[in-house]
Each structure stands twice: as C-alpha cells, then as structure tokens.
Amino acid sequence: MKGSIILTFTKLTAGFVVLSLLSSCSLSAKPSQISIQDRQETASNLDTKVVKAANGFGLQIHKQLALQDPDVNIFLSPLSISMALGMAYNGSSGTTKEQMASALGWKGMSDEEINRGNQTLNTLLQKSGKGVEVHMANSMWLRKDFSFNKKFLDTNKTYYGAKAEELDFNDSDKTVQTINKWVDEQTKAKIPNLLKQVDPSDVMFLVNAVYFKGAWTQEFRTADTKDDLFKKKNGSSKTVKMMSQQGSYEYVKAEDYEAVRLPYGEGQMDLLVVLPDEQSTLQALQEKIWQDPSQFQKPFKKSSGQIRIPRFKAEYGKSLIESLKKMGMNIPFDPLQADLSRIAATPPNLFIGKVTHKSYIEVNEKGTEAAAATVVGVKTTSLEQPQDPFDLKVDRPFFIAIEDRQTGAWLFVGSIVEP
Known part of the structure; x- marks a missing residue:
C-alpha cells in the first residue's frame, strides 16, 4: 500500500487534497527493527480514543456508501481519511470545527489529544515489525508570496512531521516537478505524477505519503x-x-x-x-x-x-461529501459559513469543496496489496470456539x-x- 495526500488551498478556485495509497508489486516485506514485545509496549501508550474514533468514523462512512451502492465492492481506509481531515481540522474554528470533530469522533477531545494521538499512531505504524512494512511522510509546500498562520504550520510540523518548503508557484512546471518528485520518492515510484498543474490561486499543498507492504505469516500454496x-x-x-x-x-x-x-x-x-x-x-x-x-x-x-x-482484486471510488453531510458535517462545505481561519487570515474565506476517496485491494497467495486515494478540495469565496x-x-x-x-x-x- 502506497500513498500520498495533497491538500491545496486556493485564493480563487478549488484546491484539493489527494491521499493515495498504492500497493507494492512485491510482498516480501522488509522487517522493521522492532520486536513484537517492544511494539506492544509502545502501543500501550497510545490514546485508544483516537483509534476508536478513526475506526468508528470509517465504519460510518462505509455505512453511507454501502447504503448508496449495495451491489458494488466497497473498500476504503478509515485511518487515511481521518488523518487527511485531521490536518485540515487544525485550521478550523467555531461551528466548522465542532461539526468536523463530531463527524470524526473527536467530540470532547482537545486538539492536543487528537494531534498527539495521531502522532503516536503514525510513529507506531511505522515500527511495524517483521513481515510488515509501513512508511508515512508529510510535507507542506507553500506559495512564497502568501502569508500563513505560523501556529497552523508549526502544529502540522510538530505532530505530523510535515516539513515546510516555499516554492515559486508562478513557475507551475517546476513546482509540479518538485512535489511529484517528493511523492515519487516516498511511494517508491508508484505515484510518479500526482500533481498535474498549479493554478494562480493555489497557495499551499499539504502532502501525506503512505506505504504499506505485508506478507502472510503462512503463505497459501x-x-x-x-x-x-x-x-x-x-x-x-x-x-x-x-x-x-x-x-x-x-x-x-x-x-x-x-x-x-x-x-x-x-x-x-x-x-x-x-x-x-x-x-x-x-x-x-x-x-x-x-x-x-x-x-x-x-x-x-x-x-x-x-x-x-x-483470490481477488477490488477497486472503488466515490465522493464523500454527501456521506459526510449525512454524518452532520455540513458547514465545512458552505462557502459563506465555513471557518478555516486558523490556516490563514480571512478574508478570503476558505471552505472544503471536494472530498473524494479511491481505493484498491488485491488478495493473493503471498499476501495483500491495498490502495486508497482521498481528494479533499478547499475553496474560497474570493480566494465462540x-x-x-x-x-x-x-x-x-x-x-x-x-x-x-x-x-x-x-x-x-x-x-x-x-x-
């Protein structure tokens, strides 16, 4: 499973977030340097509320999609969707934040609990142990002539390990090349051309890359x-x-x-x-x-x-906006009411305009390959045995x-x- 998330913020037109998890061709996973005992000890320090929230959120999304399309294969990644929206959550305020917290299962939790829980989970998943390999990476690509709230950037640096790099977005080709090269490296050449172009209104790309490879403990003959x-x-x-x-x-x-x-x-x-x-x-x-x-x-x-x-393969893709709205997350998609002011000073007003998830899974004799992609668009009104x-x-x-x-x-x- 390999992937990346891009969250793009624009001044005039739609931005987007892309989370793509693409599988590796090989299933002979390289062991991570940690014992099962040490990993269990680390897991004991994880805030279970964060895991429970991600699982519950994913099942509710699955429910909405399964009710809409009962006759198709549905496959999605609750954790990746939750992580993607979590980074955007750090820029939300007011009722927008309340509705996102409720939908994501974070109601009653502080920002510190949410971010630290995701940070610990991210770290632990990458210490995956023998036979399973997980890699996660985050980055922030900033328009060099646009002003962002320092606290928002620092929060994502601290808890998501997201590096920040300024680019000349006016040079669209070079910006696309730079970001795609980073994604290509993080996903081991499985996503070589994630970003196609940079629009004049784009001000930031938040990118998450995820790689997963697992082999059965006992292979099927x-x-x-x-x-x-x-x-x-x-x-x-x-x-x-x-x-x-x-x-x-x-x-x-x-x-x-x-x-x-x-x-x-x-x-x-x-x-x-x-x-x-x-x-x-x-x-x-x-x-x-x-x-x-x-x-x-x-x-x-x-x-x-x-x-x-x-032995099977399954692919799935769907916009999640209607499902999220049915889960009570309405205001974040409203151009006039959404409040993402912790990302940057307003006006212009920012709102989420697109949330699309795509996924892929293959199960065979050697193990499982899985893939998922989430696109979140942020727009602005002006910008028993x-x-x-x-x-x-x-x-x-x-x-x-x-x-x-x-x-x-x-x-x-x-x-x-x-x-």
Whole structure:
C-alpha cells in the first residue's frame, strides 16, 4: 500500500487534497527493527480514543456508501481519511470545527489529544515489525508570496512531521516537478505524477505519503488454488480462483456469521474476514458491525481448520461529501459559513469543496496489496470456539478489515459482493 495526500488551498478556485495509497508489486516485506514485545509496549501508550474514533468514523462512512451502492465492492481506509481531515481540522474554528470533530469522533477531545494521538499512531505504524512494512511522510509546500498562520504550520510540523518548503508557484512546471518528485520518492515510484498543474490561486499543498507492504505469516500454496464457484447477491454464481489453506487461526462461529483472522508477519497485523451465515445476508451482517464493531475487534479463540477464500482484486471510488453531510458535517462545505481561519487570515474565506476517496485491494497467495486515494478540495469565496475443526469457505459476499492487532486500528474496511 502506497500513498500520498495533497491538500491545496486556493485564493480563487478549488484546491484539493489527494491521499493515495498504492500497493507494492512485491510482498516480501522488509522487517522493521522492532520486536513484537517492544511494539506492544509502545502501543500501550497510545490514546485508544483516537483509534476508536478513526475506526468508528470509517465504519460510518462505509455505512453511507454501502447504503448508496449495495451491489458494488466497497473498500476504503478509515485511518487515511481521518488523518487527511485531521490536518485540515487544525485550521478550523467555531461551528466548522465542532461539526468536523463530531463527524470524526473527536467530540470532547482537545486538539492536543487528537494531534498527539495521531502522532503516536503514525510513529507506531511505522515500527511495524517483521513481515510488515509501513512508511508515512508529510510535507507542506507553500506559495512564497502568501502569508500563513505560523501556529497552523508549526502544529502540522510538530505532530505530523510535515516539513515546510516555499516554492515559486508562478513557475507551475517546476513546482509540479518538485512535489511529484517528493511523492515519487516516498511511494517508491508508484505515484510518479500526482500533481498535474498549479493554478494562480493555489497557495499551499499539504502532502501525506503512505506505504504499506505485508506478507502472510503462512503463505497459501499456489498449487492448492482451484477454480470454484462464488455465489453472487442476485443468486447466480461465478467461477473464481479459490485459495485454500489449513492451519490454526483465530476463528469464531456465531449464530449468523463466521469470522477468521489471517495474520501478516508475526501476527501484529491481519486480514479480518467476516462471512454471513447462508440464511443471512451481507446487509444484515453490516448492520451488526456498524452498530457495534467491538465484538469483531476482540480476540477470537484459536481453532484448527481450513480456510478457503477467493483470490481477488477490488477497486472503488466515490465522493464523500454527501456521506459526510449525512454524518452532520455540513458547514465545512458552505462557502459563506465555513471557518478555516486558523490556516490563514480571512478574508478570503476558505471552505472544503471536494472530498473524494479511491481505493484498491488485491488478495493473493503471498499476501495483500491495498490502495486508497482521498481528494479533499478547499475553496474560497474570493480566494465462540467450535468442538470440531472448522471449514470456512468464503463463497458469498463478505466483510473484510485490515487491522493492526496491537493498536486496534482498522487501516481498511470493505464489503466484497463480487470478487
């Protein structure tokens, strides 16, 4: 998973934020120099309210999107969206800030708690341990003839590690080249041309780059992958490449669903797969997860059994503005009422004009590749364990989450209706 965020502020026209997580071609992850024990100790110092907020926020976004498009694969990154909006949040005030905090799950938390929580989580994710590699980087690219609030810049430098560099935005080609080169380096050449042009009204780009690579703790044997049928929502079936593996996994079977965790690396991260009972539906399962995800986030008992899951790819893209509005975040998108005055002195007034998320996931015998992209535009008006071994065959629509077991963060969530 690789990615970048660009947050552009303009004086006259729309700016944008781009968060792109693109996967690496290789899944033989380079180990990070930290033991599981040391990582767990660091995780114990993490403010769990920040993780809970990001997970809850992501599930609410997932809910809105799944209700809008129930027949398509939906896959998104709650953490990346939350981080992107978090940087913009540092520039908000008044009712704009209140609505953003409410939607993001930060109501009642101080700026210090939010920023320090994101800082600790960012640091911990990059100390990912053997078999999993995560890299995050932030930067701020500033129009050299525009005045920004120093506190806003310092806050993002301190908590997000965002470097600040002034550029001559009048030289559009050179500015684009400079920023794209930085993004290209941070994402290991997976996003070579993120920015296309700089408009005369652009005053700042906030860029976040994220890279993730994970390998299964126990790879699936390619020789065991066979053609099999997957039952679609409309009752028909399609042939898929069904991977198969036997082993000991965290597994639970409830009255209306089964769930299993497939670990990466040394088990510090995993893919959570939740399959509704044949007499139930994905919609009913999702309603249960949206209402109370805690039962799916707690540890399951270890069980021996067989897991069969399709080898699949899924892509998704959608504007999040309507979903965010349904979550009560309205004023930040209002040109006349939005208050982002902590970014720069007003007038001109700044408001969010675009929030788009794009994502990609591939699951195969070696591991998981994932990608996500979020575009946020800022405009201005003038500027239980079974008795017998289990056999879980994922052959109908299912829910997934890529989760960090030590922090509890769900990096991605999704519903796969057709592999």
